[in-house]
Amino acid sequence: MFRSSRHLVQAYFVATSLVLILVFSITGVTRADGASATVPVGPSPFALAFDPTNGDVYVANEGSHTVSVISGSSNVLVATVTVGSSPQGVAFDAVNGEVYVANFNSRTVSVISGSSNTVVANVTVGSHPSAIAVDSANGDVYVANFWAGTVSVISGSTNQVQATVTVGPGPVALAFDPENGDVYVANVDSGTISVISASSNTVVATVPVGTGPVALVCDSANGDVYVANQNAKGSDTVSVISGSTNTVKATVTIR
Amino acid sequence: MNGEIYVANSGLGIGPGIVDAISGSTNTIVAAIPVGTDPMALVTDSTDGDVYAANENSNGSGTIYRISGSTDKVEGAALVGASPVALAFDSANREVFVANLGSNSVSVVAPSAFAPPSTTVTSTTPEFLSGALPVVAAVALALAALVARRVSSRRFGSTSRSKHLPSK
Numbered sequence: 001m002f003r004s005s006r007h008l009v010q011a012y013f014v015a016t017s018l019v020l021i022l023v024f025s026i027t028g029v030t031r032a033d034g035a036s037a038t039v040p041v042g043p044s045p046f047a048l049a050f051d052p053t054n055g056d057v058y059v060a061n062e063g064s065h066t067v068s069v070i071s072g073s074s075n076v077l078v079a080t081v082t083v084g085s086s087p088q089g090v091a092f093d094a095v096n097g098e099v100y101v102a103n104f105n106s107r108t109v110s111v112i113s114g115s116s117n118t119v120v121a122n123v124t125v126g127s128h129p130s131a132i133a134v135d136s137a138n139g140d141v142y143v144a145n146f147w148a149g150t151v152s153v154i155s156g157s158t159n160q161v162q163a164t165v166t167v168g169p170g171p172v173a174l175a176f177d178p179e180n181g182d183v184y185v186a187n188v189d190s191g192t193i194s195v196i197s198a199s200s201n202t203v204v205a206t207v208p209v210g211t212g213p214v215a216l217v218c219d220s221a222n223g224d225v226y227v228a229n230q231n232a233k234g235s236d237t238v239s240v241i242s243g244s245t246n247t248v249k250a251t252v253t254i255r
Numbered sequence: 256m257n258g259e260i261y262v263a264n265s266g267l268g269i270g271p272g273i274v275d276a277i278s279g280s281t282n283t284i285v286a287a288i289p290v291g292t293d294p295m296a297l298v299t300d301s302t303d304g305d306v307y308a309a310n311e312n313s314n315g316s317g318t319i320y321r322i323s324g325s326t327d328k329v330e331g332a333a334l335v336g337a338s339p340v341a342l343a344f345d346s347a348n349r350e351v352f353v354a355n356l357g358s359n360s361v362s363v364v365a366p367s368a369f370a371p372p373s374t375t376v377t378s379t380t381p382e383f384l385s386g387a388l389p390v391v392a393a394v395a396l397a398l399a400a401l402v403a404r405r406v407s408s409r410r411f412g413s414t415s416r417s418k419h420l421p422s423k
Contacts (some may be wrong), residue, residue, distance in 0.1 A: 035335050035362035036350065045354035045361060048343035057343055057352045059361055068361070070352070072345040075363045219260060222279045226260045238262055240282050250282040254262060254275055 037075040041068035049090040049099060054114050058099050060087035067101055067110075069117050079117040083110035091132040095139025096156045102129035102143055109143055109152075111159050121159040125152035133174045133183060135198050142183050142196070144171035151185055151194075153201050163201035167194035177218040177225060180243050184225050186213040193227060193239075195246050205246040209239035218243070256304030257324045259285065263294035263308060274308050274320075276327050286327035290320045298342035298351065305330070307351050309339035315357060321369045331369025335362035 042061030045068070049058045056078065059068040067087060069079040084103025087110070091100050098120070099112040109129060111121040126145025129152070133142045139156030144167075151171060153163040168187030175184050176198065185194040193213060195205040210229030218225050223243040230236055240250040258279040265272055272294040276286040291310025298307050304324030311317055317339035321330045336355025339362070343352045353362040 035333065035353070036365040036368050037363040038336065039361045039363065041354075041359060041361050043359055044356050045341070045359065046356060047341045048352050048354050048361070050343045050345050050352070052346060055345070055347050057345065057361070059352075059354060061359075062356075063359075070361060070363075072348050072350070072352075075350075217260065219258075219279050221258050224279065226277070228262055236264070238260070238277060252277055252282055252284060254264060254284075 039068075039070050039075060039077055041070075041077070042066045042080065046088055047090045049092045051092045051097075051099060051114050053092075053094070053097050056114070056117070058090050058092070058101075058112070060090045060101055062086050062088055062104070065103070065106075067099075067112065081110075081112055081117060081119060083112075083119065084108040084122070088130050089132040089143075091134050091141070093134045093139050093141060093156050094136060095134075098156070098159075100132050100134070100141050100143075100154070102132050104128050104130055104146075109141070109154060123152075123154055123159055123161060125154075125161065126150045126164065131171075131173050133176045135176050135181075135183070136178055137181060137198070140198065142174055142176065142185075144174050144185060146170060146172060149187075151183070151196060165194075165196055165201055165203060167196075167203065168192045168206065173213075173215050175216050175218050175225070177223075177243055179218070179220060179223045182243070182246070184216055184218065184227075184241070186216050186227060188212055188214055191229070193225075193241060207239075207241055207246055207248060209241075209248060210237040210251065213239070224249070256299070256301075259324070259327075261297050261299075261306050261308075261322075263290075263297050265293045265295075272308075272310055274306070274322060288322055288327055288329060290322075290329065291318045291332070294320075295338075295340050296342045298344045299324070300344055300349070300351075301346050302349060307342055307344070309335075309342050309353060311338050311340075311357075317353070317355060317357075317362075319351060319353060319362075319364055319369075321366075331371055333364050333368045333370065335364065336360045 043063030046062035047060040055072040057070045067081045084106035086105040088104040089102035097114040101110040109123045126148030128147040130146045131144040141154040143152040151165045168190035170189030172188045173186040183196040193207040211231040215228040225241040227239040236254040238252040242249045260277040262275045274288045293311040294308045296309040306322040308320045317335045337357030340356040341354040351364045
């Protein structure tokens with residue numbers, strides 16, 4: 001009786017200690033790494049895109065020629081897709097369910113089917129494609145070719161290049177404005193934004209902004225476009241372009 | 256969702272990074288939010304309007320800060336892998352995916368993983384409390400574009416273009 005209750009107490013202590021150790025290690029893991037999961041991918045993961053249709057996340061491994069596909073529901077690697085060299089840009093096309101990958105060093109865009117997670121097309125574009133934007137209205141894909149100073153327009157239905165548009169030197173970022181159907185291209189080397197009409201695929205305006213435009217977003221609430229200018233010698237600024245007039249309506253000094 | 260535009264400014268590895276919130280109606284800065292060193296990427300939570308900033312600390316470790324879209328204040332921080340450079344938001348599971356350039360991994364961070372910045376932040380990013388060091392910007396808008404930095408750095412032959420900016 002005494003013996004068994006002592007065992008019971010011992011067992012209780014052991015169980016309590018295990019629980020405490022368990023709690024402690026869980027807490028420790030949480031504190032050491034706040035991530036819910038850490039998924040090993042390829043060398044130098046550089047860009048991500050979420051596919052809301054299949055729930056997968058596509059990771060461009062810039063240090064290799066692969067894209068890692070992670071299931072958003074299980075947070076495990078479900079595929080490793082071979083693409084071109086140094087994939088830098090990745091975007092999901094909601095119209096056709098495909099993922100477009102800009103391969104910086106191989107002058108191509110790889111098209112991955114979201115249903116099979118295999119490459120269904122390799123599209124030759126201009127020199128050093130770096131960034132990709134999708135026309136959410138018709139599914140066409142716009143690719144900024146950094147060294148070429150051009151934008152390749154890939155049809156989302158045929159995956160063929162249907163236009164090559166000359167923009168300014170050093171296009172590094174681009175965004176589709178669903179409000180007016182224009183594509184805005186940041187030319188880092190000329191301090192300008194090229195505005196491409198998605199209906200004609202021609203440049204309809206070239207807007208001078210600050211030195212070093214490197215990023216931009218379209219504000220669907222007010223129809224304006226915000227451009228981040230990274231100036232090595234002066235103040236960094238944000239230029240605000242009116243989506244209706246395609247002129248700068250305000251400049252915000254950041255620092 | 257709140258009509259604001261968020262701009263990430265690098266601390267160049269020495270000072271606190273700042274995320275500036277610009278009002279879309281007045282086009283003025285309405286909040287300067289201290290985050291970790293070198294915020295490299297931003298993404299918005301499409302379900303509640305919160306903003307996540309990826310920071311690369313001076314020791315190479317990475318953190319993700321969650322900024323409330325309603326108060327423009329830091330709500331929490333989580334440790335991730337080294338040199339986080341890109342973010343994507345999984346709207347189906349409400350998780351943030353983080354590309355860790357320096358550790359060849361992707362961190363998946365759930366909203367529950369964010370600890371209050373008073374505990375996590377001070378222990379991982381001492382710069383957070385060090386006051387107003389000069390902040391020279393590497394700029395990224397919400398939805399982020401580090402590609403620019405990296406592409407530029409390739410062309411200019413430096414490891415990171417913004418880190419060669421002069422102090423102001």
